[in-house]
Amino acid sequence: MDIRSQIGVVFHLDKCIGCHTCSIACKNVWTDRKGAEYMWWNNVETKPGTGYPTQWENQEEYKGGWEKKGNSIVLRGAGKLKGLKNIFHNPNLPTIDDYYEPWTYRYEDLFTAPEGNDQPTARPVSLITGEPIEVKSGPNWDDDLSGSPDYARKDPNFKNLSATEQEAMFQVEKMVMFYLPRICNHCLNPACVAACPSGAIYKRGEDGVVLINQNKCRAWRMCVTACPYKKTYFNWSTGKSEKCILCYPRLETGQAPACMHSCVGRIRYLGVLLYDADRIHEVASTEESQLVDWQRDMILDPNDPKVIEEAVKNGVHFSIIEAAQKSPVYRFVKEWKLALPLHPEYRTLPMLFYVPPLLPILGTTDDDIYDTTTEGLFSTIEKTRLPIQYLASLFTAGNEGKIREVLKKMMAVRLHRRHITVGDMDPVLVRNALQEVQTPPDMADAIYRLTSLANFEDRFVIPMAHREEAIEMLESVFEEKGATGFGFRMAPERGL
Template sequence: MNVRAHVSMTFHLDKCIGCHTCSVACKNLWTDRKGTEYMWWNNVETRPGTGYPTGWEDQERFKGGWEKKNGQLELRLHSRARGLTNLFYNPALPELDDYYEPFTFDYQHLFSAPEGDDQPVARPVSMITGEPLNLEAGPNWDDDLGGSNLYAQNDPNWAGVAPEIQAQMAEIERVAFNYMPRICNHCLNPACVAACPSGAIYKRAEDGVVLVNENKCKGWRMCVAACPYKKVYYNWATGKSEKCILCFPRLETGQAPACFHSCVGRIRYLGAILYDADRIATAANAETQELVQAQLDAILDPFDPQVIAAARANGLGEDWIKAAQASPVYKFVKVWKLALPLHPEYRTMAMLFYIPPLSPIVSSIEEGLVRLELPPEKVDFELFNHLEKARLPLEYLANLFAAGNVEVIKPILRKLLAVRIYKRRQSVEGSIDPATLKIVEAAGTTPEEIEAIYQLTTKPTLQERFVVPPYHREMATEVWNDPLAHKGETGVGFIELPVRGD
């Protein structure tokens, strides 16, 4: 057992209101520089939809992630030799128009326009060429366009969903959609790291954050194609790749990443988990249907004395073990088994876990009245027993979070529903009837667990949502140098500006 810690994440999709505050916080902090305007290290997608960059899940085209070939795990993008021969031109690299051309508006024209018959307008201009631009895409271009035939219908996750259900989702009165915020998943088996010919991308062993060494990056841009989530971006101005850094300067000073901290819906949870690094290889190579379970098995119980001993032997401090025990991520993922990685079939073992969203019941409008497809009496009970009547099809959610395995999604939705039914009876009717207790039992949970899930879901404090393990930055200098020598040496030396070389 090779125990390591990982600062891991959970997003509760039921709570996401799609306000994009996370995206803006990230943008203002990290990607407001030249060459990064088009990058959204954090973006919020409308699902069903094609996401950002458009159609990123189409791995036939973008060749992201890993695949099993003759029992061996190989990059979908290239073999090692092919990686070198593709340096001159990477056929799977998305181009700028798969994202969008960054633009601003010519506001100066409002002031400097010559006198005329018409009001002057601020035309959009490209932030690359500075020329006027006809806007055909932009950030959140498909926001809220659930049911649209341009976006929602081209979602690759419709695979295996019956055509009539797809058609139903496109009807204007039956449209349902949810939001899916995405950041770098800081995978356990990252394809970007494996694809980088220069070896510039690495995973920090201490906390699992995946980073690009900008000094080693030579702009071969294989990482952009290899990341199945398209969360590595190429800075066209400096010729270097950039990606989400999980705000590690904030983490190291005890703060949650900016997107987490600013989250209005409080959907984000962050905490350390302990995992067995020896199990990564087998877990990433599991059968497709067993991928989720294999990944969960690699996550260890931080209360298990054996795990604690192995963690100590591996150099993990008591404070990190304590943080792992208090981690909300561990609770959601392993204890309550409510959260799943996005697209486990990419075999990168994403360490960002999503709690899938519940959705309304399929209904139709007849003579101006809403008609539910389930009997309206005790409709929540009915939904519990007929999950297929939820508007977001189970198969769709399974394609997103469980490699198409509906049986993985069902118990999660049932447990989430059980929490709702139980708390609703408790707070509206005041007492729990036997029927509700039956539901609780059928969902495989207990009133105590429901109470705990409810607490952490609806009214967690900041400290409960973000359990940032102590990084001991205050000790960093002492570790590397004599503090007095360090004090005398700081300020001497030259830092290279991050600008493009000739």
């Protein structure tokens, strides 16, 4: 066992109101610079939709992430060798049009235009060329356009839905949408790290944050192709790649990342996970149907004395183990099995997990009265406006059973709380609902509290920084173990 600690994150999608405060907080702190105007390290997409950059989930086009080859995995389109062949022409890179051409307005024209009969206007100008442009897209151009033919209908997650099922979703009275906020997942098996020919990207030993050494980056952009989530970006001004740094300077001083601190819906949770790094290759290479369970299995119980002993032996500081014991992320992901990784089939083992949206799910009987019996409510999960296959395509590599488990548990918690607060439910039905999803009432209450009433300290359990004890693993397991991109490095300022 090789026990390591990782900062994990959970986003609870039922709580996101799509206000984009997180994106603006991040932009103001990190990407309000020349060459970074088009970058949104944090972005919020409307789903169904095509996202940012457009169609980022279409790996036929972008060739991101890992694919299974026999008992192992290989980078789909950006291995160090494959990448070298494409040094001068990389056909799988998103173009600026796939993001959008950043622009501003010539506001000074409003004040300096000569006197005349017409109202002066501020024309849009490109932030890259300085020339006037016609604005045709923006970072969240498809915001709230759940039924639009150009965006929602082109969502790659519809691939397993029949034409009739898709058509049913786009009837006006059945339209549905939710928001999907995205940042770098600080993966355990990061494709970006494995693809970088310069060794500029590394995973910090003490907390698993994935960073790019700006002094070593040589502008190959293999990381942009390799990241299946398209969360590394190329700065056209500095000629270096950049990505979300999980606000590590804030974390090191005990503060939540800017996007999380500012989140209006309080959907974000951050905490430590302990995991067995020896299993990374095995888990990343397993069958698709097992990916969710195996990724969950490699996360270890921070209260288990054996785990604590091994973690301490491996250099994990006791204060980090204590933080892991209080981690809200551990509860959502492992204890309650409510949070799932986004597109586990990319095999990067993302460390950002999502509680999928329950969405409008109340079923009505024939006479338009809500059916509040447990059977009535549970059966509506199958009839939810957003098909289970769609959510399975996003969060479980197509495993619909896993989505049903999560939605049923969330529904059982709602029934239980309704029974307590409103009192119009049959107690036997509520008890049966909780039993069916193996959730005792005290667990249902804990889920409800952390979901709905959690204050700042409950949502963010940030361990003390121990830079002095950063776990060193020179070069990386990539070289020792062959296939995976997992690799720990010391931070650049400490010698690499």
